[in-house]
Amino acid sequence: MNLSAVEEEARREIGVRLFTVLAWLPGRRVLHRAHTSHPDQYPIGGEKSVEIAADWLDRCINRQQPFFGPDAESVRQVFADHALIAELGCGSVINVPVIGADGATLGTLALLDAEHAYGPAQVERAVELAALAAPALAELVQRLDDNQEDS
Numbered sequence: 001m002n003l004s005a006v007e008e009e010a011r012r013e014i015g016v017r018l019f020t021v022l023a024w025l026p027g028r029r030v031l032h033r034a035h036t037s038h039p040d041q042y043p044i045g046g047e048k049s050v051e052i053a054a055d056w057l058d059r060c061i062n063r064q065q066p067f068f069g070p071d072a073e074s075v076r077q078v079f080a081d082h083a084l085i086a087e088l089g090c091g092s093v094i095n096v097p098v099i100g101a102d103g104a105t106l107g108t109l110a111l112l113d114a115e116h117a118y119g120p121a122q123v124e125r126a127v128e129l130a131a132l133a134a135p136a137l138a139e140l141v142q143r144l145d146d147n148q149e150d151s
Helices: 003-013 054-062 072-078 082-087 120-150
Strands: 018-025 030-036 047-049 067-069 092-099 105-113
Touching: 003 018, 003 030, 003 105, 003 120, 018 120, 030 105, 030 120, 054 067, 054 092, 054 105, 067 072, 072 082, 072 092, 092 120, 105 120
Parallel strands: none
Antiparallel strands: 018 030, 018 105, 030 047, 067 092, 092 105
């Protein structure tokens, strides 16, 4: 399933105002934007060095556990771009790791919607959707790694 199809499933089954997929590139310790519902604000190919809260990185990337922020305050505490997130009408976030067949973290799905739009059932479904994104994200991570080696 391609990442656009995963986004459509997320819209249909969970609801999103903002949806992004970030590829984790451990050799460079960056998150590379692989897919986005808002390319003007969050362009494909954009990268974030790990300026994200260390707790978030440890939780989603290292321990492979979802992060759930039910309200705007939890978004503000974790994301440097919280003002833009709020401008887009988002105040609730679910981040789930995308795990490859080898057990390594390939990246994350980020689903954002209005404050208090999500609960435990939506987090659980997002975890299931992350598994559907794994093959497409694995292919992208491999291409990015290959390009890095070529440069």
